[in-house]
Amino acid sequence: MAAKYRILLPKTRFPLRANPVTHEPAIQKAAKFDDLYDWQKRERNSGETFTLHDGPPYANGEPHMGHVLNKVLKDIVNRFKLLRGYRLSYRPGWDCHGLPIELKACKESDFAKGSPLAIRAKAAQFALKTLELQREAFKRWGCLGDWGNPYITMDPEYEANQVAIFYKMYAKGCIYRGFKPVHWSPSSRTALAEAELEYRDHTSRAVYVFFPISKLPPGGAESCGDPTHALVWTTTPWTLVANRAVCYNPEHEYSVVRIGEEGGSEKRVLVGSECIPRLAPIFGQFSVISTLPGTSLRGSVYAHPLYPTSPGLPFLPGSHVTESEGTGLVHTAPAHGFEDYRIGVRLGLDLQCCVDERGKYSSEVEPELRDLSVLSQGNEAVISKLETRGLLLDVHSYVHRYPYDWRTKQPIIIRSTEQWFASVSDLKDEAKTSLNGVKMHPSSSINQLLSMLDTRDDWCISRQRVWGVPIPVFYHKESGEALLSDESVSHVEKLIRAHGSDCWWKLPVEELLPPSMREESSSYMKGTDTMDVWFDSGSSWGTVLKDSDHVADMYLEGSDQHRGWFQSSLLTSVAAQGKAPYKEVVTHGFVLDGKGNKMSKSLGNVVSPADIIERKKYGADVMRLWVSSSNFTLPVSISDDVLRYTNDVLQKIRNTVRFLLGNLSDFDPSRHLVPYSGLSQLDRYLLHVLHCYCSEATHLYDSLGFSKMVHLLVNVVPTDLSSFYFDVIKDRLYCDPAEGRARRSTQTTLHHLLRFLTSSIAPVTPHLAEEVAQHYPHPFEGSVFKSRWQDCPGEWSQPELNRDFDAIRSVRNVVTRALETARSRKDIKSSLEAEVAISVMVEEEKEEGGTGGGGGLLYALLDENCRDSLVEFSLADILLVSDVSLRLPSHLEDISQYVHSDESGLDYQGEVARVRVSAWPIARSAVPKHKCPRCWKYSSSVSGELCSRCRSVCS
Numbered sequence: 001m002a003a004k005y006r007i008l009l010p011k012t013r014f015p016l017r018a019n020p021v022t023h024e025p026a027i028q029k030a031a032k033f034d035d036l037y038d039w040q041k042r043e044r045n046s047g048e049t050f051t052l053h054d055g056p057p058y059a060n061g062e063p064h065m066g067h068v069l070n071k072v073l074k075d076i077v078n079r080f081k082l083l084r085g086y087r088l089s090y091r092p093g094w095d096c097h098g099l100p101i102e103l104k105a106c107k108e109s110d111f112a113k114g115s116p117l118a119i120r121a122k123a124a125q126f127a128l129k130t131l132e133l134q135r136e137a138f139k140r141w142g143c144l145g146d147w148g149n150p151y152i153t154m155d156p157e158y159e160a161n162q163v164a165i166f167y168k169m170y171a172k173g174c175i176y177r178g179f180k181p182v183h184w185s186p187s188s189r190t191a192l193a194e195a196e197l198e199y200r201d202h203t204s205r206a207v208y209v210f211f212p213i214s215k216l217p218p219g220g221a222e223s224c225g226d227p228t229h230a231l232v233w234t235t236t237p238w239t240l241v242a243n244r245a246v247c248y249n250p251e252h253e254y255s256v257v258r259i260g261e262e263g264g265s266e267k268r269v270l271v272g273s274e275c276i277p278r279l280a281p282i283f284g285q286f287s288v289i290s291t292l293p294g295t296s297l298r299g300s301v302y303a304h305p306l307y308p309t310s311p312g313l314p315f316l317p318g319s320h321v322t323e324s325e326g327t328g329l330v331h332t333a334p335a336h337g338f339e340d341y342r343i344g345v346r347l348g349l350d351l352q353c354c355v356d357e358r359g360k361y362s363s364e365v366e367p368e369l370r371d372l373s374v375l376s377q378g379n380e381a382v383i384s385k386l387e388t389r390g391l392l393l394d395v396h397s398y399v400h401r402y403p404y405d406w407r408t409k410q411p412i413i414i415r416s417t418e419q420w421f422a423s424v425s426d427l428k429d430e431a432k433t434s435l436n437g438v439k440m441h442p443s444s445s446i447n448q449l450l451s452m453l454d455t456r457d458d459w460c461i462s463r464q465r466v467w468g469v470p471i472p473v474f475y476h477k478e479s480g481e482a483l484l485s486d487e488s489v490s491h492v493e494k495l496i497r498a499h500g501s502d503c504w505w506k507l508p509v510e511e512l513l514p515p516s517m518r519e520e521s522s523s524y525m526k527g528t529d530t531m532d533v534w535f536d537s538g539s540s541w542g543t544v545l546k547d548s549d550h551v552a553d554m555y556l557e558g559s560d561q562h563r564g565w566f567q568s569s570l571l572t573s574v575a576a577q578g579k580a581p582y583k584e585v586v587t588h589g590f591v592l593d594g595k596g597n598k599m600s601k602s603l604g605n606v607v608s609p610a611d612i613i614e615r616k617k618y619g620a621d622v623m624r625l626w627v628s629s630s631n632f633t634l635p636v637s638i639s640d641d642v643l644r645y646t647n648d649v650l651q652k653i654r655n656t657v658r659f660l661l662g663n664l665s666d667f668d669p670s671r672h673l674v675p676y677s678g679l680s681q682l683d684r685y686l687l688h689v690l691h692c693y694c695s696e697a698t699h700l701y702d703s704l705g706f707s708k709m710v711h712l713l714v715n716v717v718p719t720d721l722s723s724f725y726f727d728v729i730k731d732r733l734y735c736d737p738a739e740g741r742a743r744r745s746t747q748t749t750l751h752h753l754l755r756f757l758t759s760s761i762a763p764v765t766p767h768l769a770e771e772v773a774q775h776y777p778h779p780f781e782g783s784v785f786k787s788r789w790q791d792c793p794g795e796w797s798q799p800e801l802n803r804d805f806d807a808i809r810s811v812r813n814v815v816t817r818a819l820e821t822a823r824s825r826k827d828i829k830s831s832l833e834a835e836v837a838i839s840v841m842v843e844e845e846k847e848e849g850g851t852g853g854g855g856g857l858l859y860a861l862l863d864e865n866c867r868d869s870l871v872e873f874s875l876a877d878i879l880l881v882s883d884v885s886l887r888l889p890s891h892l893e894d895i896s897q898y899v900h901s902d903e904s905g906l907d908y909q910g911e912v913a914r915v916r917v918s919a920w921p922i923a924r925s926a927v928p929k930h931k932c933p934r935c936w937k938y939s940s941s942v943s944g945e946l947c948s949r950c951r952s953v954c955s
Contacts, residue, residue: 005934005946007734008743010662014775016655020619024767026372028142031770031783036615037088037146037788044087045168052078053544053552053582054145055565056093058154059127060100063137063920065591065599068609071634072627073706074556075143080701083145084790091544092138092145096127096154098533099188102467107334109943116505123467124154137609141620142766148537153536159469160497162539165576166471166531167489174575175461177482179418181334181341182460183403186359186375187410190464191419193534194456195564200410202402204235205379208282208393209386210267211246211640214312217300228256229391230302230315230452231269231279233326235380236397238374240306241365242333244349247318250294252328258435259286259393272328279327282394298699305391306382318343335416337456347540353416357464375411392942394816420471420529422460422571428453431570434580441586441704442633448562449570449585456563459571461523461532468530469496470504474513476527487514538568541581550577556586563719586704588632594639607638611824621765622647628706628764629728649714653761656717657772659726660754663733667747669778674741676795681865682728682873683749684798685805689720690756691796697760698791706764713761721753724809728878735935742873755779759789804861807908808878811838811862811915815879818902818919827900827921831880832936836919838862839887843905843912855888862886880936882922882929 028034033381052074057067078090105126106119114122116419131152139147151158169175182191210229230246248254253273260266267613271279273291280286294317301312320339335353336345344351354364361369361378372378403412431453440446440611462471472492474483491514495503496590510521517524543747544642550573557565564586573581592598600606610616626646630636642747693716700709729746736743755774762769762784773780780787815836822828840862855863863886876884903916922929924940930940932947934954939947948955 005950007934008666008736008738009734010057010659011665012658012662012775014658014661014771016658017651018771019617020621020767021614021617021773024142024619024621025140026185027767027774030774033139033144033766033770034147036082036619036783036785037090037144038148039432040082040088044085047085047087049089049548050078050081050086050554051089051338051545051548051552052540052554052556054090055092055555055557055561056095056151056540057134057834058098058100058106059094059096059130059134061130063134063609064438064919065607065609067134067138068141068623069588069591069627069632070556070558071138071141071143072624073142073586073632075145076624076628076706076763077556077704078144079766079785080789082785083759083762083787085788088144089547091147091149091151092135092147093537093540093544093790094127094134094153095133095533095537096124096131096152097468097530097536099190099463099465099467101127101130102465102719103188103407105467116377119466120502120505127154140613141609141623151540153533153540154501156500157420157875158540158543159501160493160534161542162531163472163489163493163496165539165542165572166535167484167486167493169422169572169575170484171486172575175422176423177418177420179416180421180458180460181336181338181414181416182419184357184359184415184417185405185408185412187408188465189357191417191460192405192412193460193532195534195560195568196256196406196408197403197412199401200404201399202404204398204400204402205237205395206233206235206384206398207383207386207395208233209237209240209331210269210391210393211302211305211329212308212391213270213300214303215299226853228268228270230329231271231327231393232329232331235400235895236336236379237386238355238379239333239336240331240382240386241354241361241369242335242352243304243306243313243331244334244344244379245314245316245332245347246302246476247321247330247343248294248297249300249319249321249323249328249333250317251319251325252294252789253291254294254297255291256289257283258289259283270329272323272788274323275326275328280471301916302405305389306385308389314347316347331456336414338414341416344566346539351416355413355415357417359413359415362394374413419460420473422459422461422535422575423456424453424456424571427571427575427839428456430578431574431580434570434574434578438580438582439584445562445587447560447584448559449566452563452567456567459532459568461535462529463532464528465530466505467611468533469501469536471527471529471531473527473529474506477525482527482642490514507818534564534568535572538572538644541569541573542576545581545953550581551579552582554584555587556588559587559589562587589635592635594637594641596635596637596733612643616643618643618647619767621767624764624766625650625710628774631707631711643649646765649710650765652717652722653713653765654768656721657754657758657768660750660757661772664747664750664754664776666738667744667751669748671753672744674745675750676739676793679745679748680742680873681776681801682725682805682878683745684796685801686720686725686749686794687752687792688798688802689716690753691792692802693874694756694760694792698789701763708920709760710764724812727880728873731877731935731937732873735950735953751778756790756792758784759787762898803909807858807906808865808875810904810906811858811917812879814904814915814917815881815919818900818917819881821902822900822921825900830936832882832931832938833922834881834919834939835883835885835922835925836879836881836889836917837885839916839918841914841916843914855886856908856913857911858906858913859886859888861908881919883925921940 078088082088100510102123104125119659183197185192209232211232213228213230254270255273257269257271258266259269297315300315303922304310304313332340333353334340334349353373354362356362360371360373363370369378372381405412428928472489492512509524509526510518513521513525545552612623613620695707696712732742758769758772769784773784819831819834822834826833840859842856895916903917906913906915930943931938932940932950934946934950
């Protein structure tokens with residue numbers, strides 16, 4: 001029929017569906033994805049630069065959904081900025097040092113047998129291999145960046161810059177060496193930063209221990225009686241070996257309690273008074289003998305429960321002691337607790353640590369404890385000794401949150417050792433002040449960052465591993481004094497810049513020391529510690545942000561980076577250059593499975609990006625649309641159901657652009673574009689909708705409201721386009737003269753719509769956008785991203801026209817309901833088989849009992865749109881019926897014979913009107929009308945013949 005009657009059906013090679021497994025790589029090649037970053041660097045070298053600093057992913061595993069969320073969010077930001085005319089500075093990075101890579105690269109036997117250089121070589125090889133795997137995945141996802149020039153933390157230039165930052169902080173007094181408690185991983189044999197811990201439910205062997213009191217001050221002795229024991233509760237019995245004090249709170253009240261049977265195995269114990277109700281089940285039979293204020297315990301002395309012959313140990317006041325758990329008395333081991341250490345330093349307690357790097361008791365303890373793991377056999381041995389001495393009241397299992405090594409998944413201990421520290425306490429105030437000018441998204445995330453700064457102890461930046469950047473220190477062999485000077489560090493920095501950090505292990509001390517100290521080289525040995533990987537990545541601003549005054553426009557990472565990269569970057573930057581390294585910090589949540597559970601291999605709920613793209617054949621754009629559809633500031637779920645829904649949404653968008661492309665096949669904007677003044681009212685209305693859409697889309701992209709942007713798109717496509725505008729214009733597009741002004745008016749609107757719609761989806765679905773550009777080159781100049789995002793012309797904003805069409809569409813909804821009734825009763829098959837009559841009555845007239853001779857403002861609006869012309873769409877066109885008539889309220893009786901009706905109250909310009917619609921099959925019309933075989937409208941006067949419009953077109 002199309003050939004016979006010359007119907008202008010859509011023509012396009014744009015496929016309805018495509019296999020993204022092969023289709024997307026082909027689009028990337030045709031659109032030159034790999035060249036786009038370099039192109040914008042060349043062509044926009046004078047434009048305003050936007051710098052998004054990439055937090056380096058760890059080069060130790062395959063790409064996962066967390067990578068997808070992070071990299072796609074960054075890419076959406078970058079691609080929108082590119083469309084807005086910015087010159088991008090986005091240099092992807094990789095974190096390549098550290099224990100996890102060392103562990104994965106080498107077998108356990110290698111650590112015992114391999115030399116440091118052999119281990120470093122294997123680790124470097126592993127990191128590079130993983131880096132390449134991740135880089136290819138990120139590119140496959142359509143991510144834009146300087147992929148040929150990434151920053152890599154094991155590059156010599158990067159390492160040298162890091163050493164320079166380290167020394168700058170040291171010279172300012174922000175870095176020092178000290179003997180302090182640190183989070184120590186026996187499984188990794190190294191110190192860990194807070195950011196390298198994960199907290200899990202852990203079952204400890206908790207004990208209540210009797211500490212024999214040997215001396216009480218005057219006043220306290222009378223109350224306590226003799227003998228009395230302090231009752232102490234601890235979840236780490238192994239630390240009792242290092243006990244050096246018992247702390248009490250001078251603000252609390254204490255009680256002496258008799259437990260056990262009088263005259264039998266009774267004991268007198270000292271506990272916090274408020275703890276007694278909680279301790280009663282453990283006491284069994286008990287009675288309170290006396291009470292005393294906490295201040296009376298000052299000067300008390302007790303005997304060590306494991307070493308009774310050693311000198312007596314003190315009771316010390318401490319505000320950290322509470323009565324919410326335990327007994328109100330706290331066992332204090334300065335070598336194994338942060339608060340304990342502070343008390344020990346302040347009061348001059350013994351700080352000796354008798355646990356080695358393996359987490360085993362060292363030679364400083366009695367023979368029966370040596371070489372026992374403190375977390376297992378050693379713990380049990382201590383409990384057994386206490387039980388033998390009759391100093392154990394109770395042993396029980398206690399489940400609590402406990403720190404684990406985030407890589408080995410094994411519990412850690414707190415252990416004092418010589419380490420290098422960054423003095424966070426000296427940096428906190430300046431760091432918090434520097435955040436005053438930093439924009440946070442979401443805004444509440446500033447509280448998390450400030451809280452973690454407030455509660456953070458000094459940062460242990462040294463690690464006892466070989467795969468990392470060396471701390472460039474030399475130690476005097478006799479005195480142990482550390483050598484860190486301008487001259488010595490500058491020389492090492494130059495060597496690393498020229499040869500990489502391997503030189504620290506390759507070269508002898510005499511070559512590592514500056515020439516002026518060569519003769520003294522025999523007196524020095526080089527340090528063996530490497531820097532914490534968080535110091536590695538936290539120094540990245542020193543290498544990557546040189547062209548932006550060492551400040552990025554944006555950092556964008558997961559919420560765990562408040563205690564990780566956001567914080568380490570802030571501390572190093574404030575210490576070295578006195579300012580924050582970022583203007584804006586954006587935080588996203590974690591990826592969970594469809595049930596809201598964290599992904600885990602053991603649970604079998606891990607979703608692989610490669611599996612989504614290749615096996616399930618959804619492609620990268622579906623993953624990207626999933627990311628943008630989610631409220632990324634919260635945990636984000638993914639499942640098969642979510643992916644299916646997202647794929648359906650993408651298909652609807654694809655159907656929309658295919659419709660646009662197909663109906664623009666014969667449209668050349670340079671010849672056929674109709675000026676705004678010549679467009680139909682309907683087309684102007686659609687441009688108003690487009691104006692509103694583009695304005696809101698711009699705002700949402702700017703404010704990172706990506707999920708709202710997708711919701712806006714998903715709402716516009718089916719509501720304003722597919723189910724309304726496209727339905728109305730098909731007759732014009734297919735059946736009007738090819739060069740007709742009405743058709744060109746509509747095509748002009750479609751051209752604008754395709755242009756702006758494509759630009760708006762481009763940051764989220766670049767493959768689809770570039771595919772559109774390949775099929776419709778106007779005005780994308782070979783790539784969507786080489787054409788700037790433009791705001792819609794101001795004249796497109798027509799609030800009054802929008803008000804009118806809102807009213808018309810409301811009437812259309814009433815008509816549709818009446819037609820659906822007719823269709824359900826099988827009176828009509830198509831809406832074109834129906835005629836409708838519409839009556840409008842202003843509510844005020846009806847209430848006043850008037851005749852209703854006038855239909856008011858809404859009637860006038862509908863009456864105006866009933867008149868057809870070459871350019872304007874008639875009301876019948878908009879309602880998708882063959883004919884429509886308006887009736888005044890006084891003529892209601894004239895439509896009483898119509899079989900299907902519906903009505904509704906509508907508010908138009910403040911005037912409330914009652915709209916009644918009646919519909920009937922056109923076959924029942926008083927004046928016979930026949931179906932035009934070309935346009936299918938019932939507007940032909942003779943059966944089987946074309947209507948007047950179609951005769952004119954076909955003649």
